[in-house]
Every structure is written in C-alpha cells, then in structure tokens.
Amino acid sequence: MSDNCRVSEALYVGLCDYIGTPTDVTVRREVTDMYEMINTHVQIDGGTCMRKMESGSYREGFRFNSSDLDTMFWNTNNKVITDLSQSSVNDLSKHSIILMEDTETPPGFVRLQLLTLPRDRFIESSVVPYNDGMYISCMRWRQRMLSMVRGNKVFNNAKTHGPCANAFIDEIETDCALCFQCSYWSRLTCYWRKRCTLHNWPPNYVFDDILGNGCHLVPVGNKNAADENELDWRLSFSQAEQKLVYSMNHTQFLCYGLLKIFLKEVINLDIDEPFMCSYFVKTTMFWLIQIGHITWCPNNVLDCCWKCFKYLLQSVHRGVFPNFFVPQNNMFASKLSTVNGARARRCLLEQLNMYYEMGVTCLLKSTTVRTMIEPVICNNFVRIEPLLGHIKSAADTDYCISSEIYWKSFLQQNIRKYYLMLRLITDLINQSFTEYETLTLQKCTADVLSVTAFINLSTSSSSDNTNKKVYRSDRLTSNLLKLASRVGHVSCLLYLGLYYYRTCRYREALNVTDLVKSRLTQPYIMYNKVDREKYNECGAGWSLSKRMKKAWVCDVCLTKDVHYIQELVLEQREGADNGMYPLQISPYVMADMLSVLCNYRLGNRSQCLQSLTELQTLLLYDDGSYVPLNIRDLSWQILGICQHVAGDLHGALQSYQQSLRQKPFHKIWNATQCRIALVLNQWN
Secondary structure, three states, rough: OOOHHHHHHHHHHHHHOOOOOOOOHHHHHHHHHHHHHHHHHHHHHHOOOOOEEEEHHHHOOOOOOOOOOEEEEOOEEEEOOOHHHHHOOOOOOEEEEEEEEEEOOOOOOOOOOOOOOOOOHHOOOOOOOOOEEEOOHHHHHHHHHHHHHHOOOEEEEEEEEOOOEEEOOOOEEEEEOOOEEEEEOOHHHHHHHHHHHHHOOHHHHHHHHHHOOOOEEEEEOEEEEEOOOOEEEEEEHHHHHHHHHHHHOOHHHHHHHHHHHHHHHOOOOOOOOOOOOHHHHHHHHHHHHHHHHOOOOHHHHHHHHHHHHHHHHHHHHHOEOOOOOOOOOEOOOHHHOOHHHHHHHHHHHHHHHHHOOOHHHHHHHHHHHHHOOOHHHHHHOOOOOOOOOOOOOHHHHHHHHHHHHOOOOOOOOOHHHHHHHHHHHHOOOOOOOOHHHHHHHHHHHHHHHHHHHHHHHHHHHHHHOOOOHHHHHHHHHHHHHHHHHHOOOOOHHHHHHHHHHOOOOOOHHHHHHHHHHHHOOOOOOOOOOOHHHHHHHHHOOOHHHHHHHHHEEOOOOOOOOOOOHHHHHHHHHHHHHOOOEEEEOOHHHHHHHHHHHHHHHHHHHHHHHHHHHHHHHHHHHHHOOOOHHHHHHHHHHHHHHHHHHHHHHHHHHHHHHHHOOOOOOOOOHHHHHHHHHHHHHHOO
16 A cells, blocks of 8 residues: 555545544435424524525535634525516515616626615615616625624624634624625626536536525625625625535545645634635535546545645746636736735745645644544554544444534524424424434424423413313423424433422422433433443444434523523523523533422422522532533533522522522523522621
C-alpha cells in the first residue's frame, strides 16, 4: 500500500470520527427534513403565509462547534415573476406581484419592481421610486429584519451581516435573512442548466427537484468600491446548494469538511476580515465534482483534497472565482474593487503559494488534521483502523439521534395549531418514511400530545363548565398524556405526574414518580451520558422506537404560556419576559420535586424530607451527568421552592442564592430575587 493510500485511509477514518459517519450525517439531515416538513404543513393548513427554511452548514449535516444557524424567511403572498405573462396565474386581490429584472444589473443580481399595491407592511416601507416605477430597496428591507430581530428578546447582540441579521441565542450564533422566493429561474442560469445536462451531475432526480423549487432573492446589493446599490438583490441558491451537498458521496462530504477545517484553522487563522470564505470552498467542491476527473473514494482523500486546494490557488492567482450557478458572476470582483481587498488577495496568494510548495504536508498545520495523520506519517508500522471500523455502536448512533431530535422544537402559538398538528400526524403516520424520520415524527407526537393536554386542561378550567364537561375534559387530558407517555421517551411520564399533582391526585402522582425513578436507575439509561456496554447489551434486540421509549431520557420542557403547576408559574413568566423559553428541567430534578411536593401535601413528613435530601444531594455532588451545568440556575431554584414549601426558610434562602451564582441560562434572576424577598419577609 502506498504512503498516500495509508494516510488517506487514516484521514478518512479520522474525519468520520470528527465530522460524522455516513449514519451520523444521514440522521442529522433526515431529522431536520422531517421537522421542516411537519412545520411547513402546519403553516400551510393553518393559513400562515410566512415560511422558513434552515440553510448553511448546519442544515448540510455539519456539527462543528463554530457552526452557526442560518434561517431564511419569506412571505408566500409575495409572488416574484420573471415575465409579465406569469402574473395571470396569481390572485391580484391577495398577492403582491413583483417583477424580477436582470437586464441592467451585474451578473447574479436583479432588481425587484413592485407591480401592484403593497399588501405587506415590510414592502410598503421599503419601496423607492426609480425610472417611473416602484422598486424594493434591499437596504431598507434588510434594516426591517434587523429591527425585528432586535425587538425579540430571544436574540442578543444583533447586527447586520451581509443580507442577514446576525445575533446570538444564548451562545449559538444565528443568521436570519428575510427574502423573496421565486418559483421561476432567472435567464442567467440557462448555462448552468445546460452544463448539468452535459456533465450528468447532479443526478436527474436531484436536478429536477432543484428546478421545481426555484430560487430566492436576498437583500444585499453588488458592492463596488465599498458602495452598495440599494436596488440590487442577490440571487440565492441556498436550497439548491443544500440538495447538491445531500447528493455528495461521503468521501466528497468529508473533503468538503476537511477544506472548511483547513480554512478556519490555517488560512483564516487570526485574520479579522479574511479574503477567503467557506462559500468559496463549497463552490470549489461543486465545480470539481461536476467537471469530474477525480476519483472520490476513501483511499484517495489526500489527492482529492490537494486538487481542491490547487483549484482555490489558481482562482486566487487569476483573481477570478465564478459562481457555480451564474459563472458570469466573479465572486472575487467586489472584494478586489477595494484597496484593502486587493491587499488581502496578495497576502492570501503568498500564503497559498507557501502551502503549495510544502505539498500535502501543509495539512499538518491544522491541529485537528495533524492528530489524524501524524501517527501514520511518523511510523509505518502504525495499524490503520479498517475503513468499516469507524461504524459506531448502537449507543453512539442512538446518542446522535437523541441529541438531534431533542433540539427540534414543535411549539406552536395556539391550541388550534396543535390540533392541526395532531391531524397532520394522523395523516403522516401511515406513510412510508425512513426509521429516523419515523422516530422524529414519534417524538413530535409525544411533544404535541403533552402540550395539547395541558392547554386543554387550562381551557376547560377557565370556563364555567358542568360536572359532565369537566369529567370529559379530565378524561381527554389524561388520555392524551397517557398516550404521550406510551409513544415518547421515559421523561414523558413526568408530564402525567405534573397533571396528577395539579389536579390534587397526589397518590397517583407519586405512583408515576416512583415508576419514573425506577426507570431512571436502569443501567442502560441514556441522558447526558450512557454506559455504552450496558446499553448495547440490553438494547441489542430492541427496535429503535422501543429503545427511545425504554432508554432515552430528555429534559422536561415547560412551554411558555402553558400552565403546568402553580409552583413554577413565576419562573415561566419571568423566563418568557426575558426571551428564554421553554424552561428546561432535568428529569431527575423534576422527579424529586414532585416527590417532595406530593408527600408534603399528603402529610408524609418523613418521606418529604427524604426526597428533599435526595434532591439536595443530587445538586451538591453531581458532576453534570444528571443535572446539566447549563440549567442549574433553575435546578437550584426548584430546590429552594421545595425547601420553602416544606418550611426550611434558611435552606431555601441558600438555594436561591446558589441559583443566582449559576450561569443565568433561564434568565430568571428577577424571579429568584422575588422569592428571596418572600423568604426574608416571612422571617421578619
């Protein structure tokens, strides 16, 4: 075996471990696709005209620590056409008709002329007169999105970033772009369509899917000498790019990821305004895959990466980098139009030439890549793990699946939307999906059933009902929660416990709590960590669905504007007011909390104190395995609430103060101060 083959195989296995195996990437994509499909169907059935789509590296399947969340929004009542004859298919009484003009604009950019009266407040405030017509200003449109993000307390440190409003949700960076969708393709893309047919890439089914979904227009103009034309809008092919990345084989995807790593850790290291960006890396991959002449396989990763590097070097040397969809658009042009940009290109060219002289050994400058291949380079006798050896165990794969599903939220604005979602689930449940998509649908079902049950309970309790109606409502609520516990993960049972506690059925709540506690002590339970050996041993014969129901544990999430129990209303309201929702509670903490409260209400003093001690011990000695460090502010608050209820004012005061010392993830500091004041008032 040649040295290059040995290093390539070591690099392939290392990248699978760092970026993800084929199964990991498939899980990430299919979970996201199902989540988006469910939400889109609910929006359509509910008459909502606003759509959203995740894009960028996170949607493509990467999970780097630096990966940000990119989301595109658009209003379906705004219809963009490329020819006046297309306006006849739209309802002028409901839709704003916008004509895309690409004749007097730079390649890759268009102008948007409003042909009808504006039916959207964003459009109304963004139009400017030009050449006897009304055109939409990209600058004004972008500013509207920035103002909207700044007005939402969920986001912090909002600023403009290209066509997007850039902000942080806790520590996660996110880019939000308000754009227009066009179902028709611009004339500028005619050559791209011919080229795809000529080279037979992407495959026909991908090509047809891309054409059927059109493109988007994002609010950023062509920049020439640092000046932006406010009437120009950039054509965006984010949806098409995502489908192209999906069509890559795993070696191609890993090469794409390797180039992103090298760009971040070597080329752009310590550079404030880099000339090269990750979009250029993606475009490089598209060009080289379509042109061909590269053998994309695991034992050739090194050669694939080197050819991609040489393409980037040649592009920087020529000062020309053609857009994949509109080759006439030289994406370097706007950068080279400024003195700083031209200087940055010269510096980058010197840097890349130096790496070219080093050869493929320049990869060793990346600390991440070096750990993968240095042992093989330095020692010919190092055993390389077989190419199939990177396949993970059931425990590792399931941990990936549970993590992906957990972060997908199916929250809606009102009870009607939840009933729409339940109806959609009944329609989807008999359709054919992959096992990961099916599992996502199952988790969605459990979430929606739980929230719908409590909303139904609050609705029936707030009105003057007869005993018969109350009984029917109670049966509906309990049945919804029991069904959720049967299809969902282990923690779903705790919602049933919350319901029994709220309706003063303390013994039933204790029975549920005891059942949950017994399940949480099983050796194969998967929460923040998992005993892989026990999990693989016990769950070997279970289906994926059964493993979720018996072994997976997630935080209990209390949605804003939904009343669960009186003891946590203050925290829910305070967190929501500060833009943080829902409340996330460790199932171990919630089980102990219910045990304390139920035993106190029943007058079981010794059992109440025992549960209180167990909760306190958990928080004092846990290393984050059972109570994640980022949600400990609320966990200490809950301990304080339990101590306060039980009459231990001194202990409650200490717990509340400890809550203030934690990372303020839930933003409930005002609620904590209020509870401290209550304790001090009782003392006095």
